[in-house]
Amino acid sequence: MELLITYDVDTTTPAGQRRLRRVAKACEGIGHRVQKSVFEVVCDPVQRLRLEAALTDLIDPATDSIRIYQLDRGTFSAARHLGAAIDARHHEPLII
Amino acid sequence: MELLITYDVDTTTPAGQRRLRRVAKACEGIGHRVQKSVFEVVCDPVQRLRLEAALTDLIDPATDSIRIYQLDRGTFSAARHLGAAIDARHHEPLII
Numbered sequence: 430m431e432l433l434i435t436y437d438v439d440t441t442t443p444a445g446q447r448r449l450r451r452v453a454k455a456c457e458g459i460g461h462r463v464q465k466s467v468f469e470v471v472c473d474p475v476q477r478l479r480l481e482a483a484l485t486d487l488i489d490p491a492t493d494s495i496r497i498y499q500l501d502r503g504t505f506s507a508a509r510h511l512g513a514a515i516d517a518r519h520h521e522p523l524i525i
Numbered sequence: 526m527e528l529l530i531t532y533d534v535d536t537t538t539p540a541g542q543r544r545l546r547r548v549a550k551a552c553e554g555i556g557h558r559v560q561k562s563v564f565e566v567v568c569d570p571v572q573r574l575r576l577e578a579a580l581t582d583l584i585d586p587a588t589d590s591i592r593i594y595q596l597d598r599g600t601f602s603a604a605r606h607l608g609a610a611i612d613a614r615h616h617e618p619l620i621i
Contacts, residue, residue: 433594435531437560464533464590466562481605488608494560495607498529498600509577511591512584 431500432470432477434460436484439492451487452495455480463515469505527596528566528573530556535588547583548591551576559611565601 434456438449456462459480460470472480477497484495530552534545552558555576556566568576573593580591 433529435560435563437562463592464531464562466533466560467531467592481607485607490608493608494610496559496563497605497607498594498596499603499605500594500600501597504594504596507595509593509595511577511581511593512586512589514590 430472430474430477431502431505432460432472433498433500433504434468434470434480434495435498436466436488436495437493438466438488445489445492448487448489448493452484452493455483455487471505526568526570526573527598527601528556528568529594529596529600530564530566530576530591531594532562532584532591533589534562534584541585541588544583544585544589548580548589551579551583567601 436452436456438452439445440449453462456468456470459472459476460468462468470477470480481497488495532548532552534548535541536545549558552564552566555568555572556564558564566573566576577593584591
């Protein structure tokens with residue numbers, strides 16, 4: 430499945446800045462960063478559940494917000510981009 | 526159609542801060558803010574073209590980034606939300 434994950438983490442405190450780094454790290458582990466707080470993730474349902482559990486543990490639910498959109502396959506490649514891009518490739522073979 | 530619009534605007538300069546405000550205002554005119562830099566938009570193809578043209582004019586393409594995902598109807602209401610929420614309703618009658 431394709432997931433789009435967007436987040437707002439309150440960084441007005443050092444603890445918030447730590448949460449932001451941890452949320453980003455959890456997303457980096459499974460997805461491709463396309464903007465500062467936006468990740469495209471291609472994963473299976475089990476990976477999704479693990480990620481949601483990890484993110485739920487990391488955030489402060491009173492101040493932070495994470496949204497997870499489940500998209501049809503192909504939505505990422507059809508996305509329109511304006512301006513400066515961070516390259517994000519999915520579904521492509523990894524050449525080492 | 527349902528669009529998800531996410532943006533990163535470089536706010537390290539006063540001009541960038543102005544662009545951010547203008548991008549947010551353009552999105553507020555047609556969509557519902559669900560996070561600081563994420564809007565859900567329900568519109569028709571003509572409105573989409575107008576919005577894309579307006580956003581293209583507003584940003585600095587060297588530093589700013591806007592992504593527009595076209596989603597299937599129903600994706601917004603199925604989105605998973607963790608933590609603090611900004612309420613966003615679509616497809617509902619407006620009661621004045």
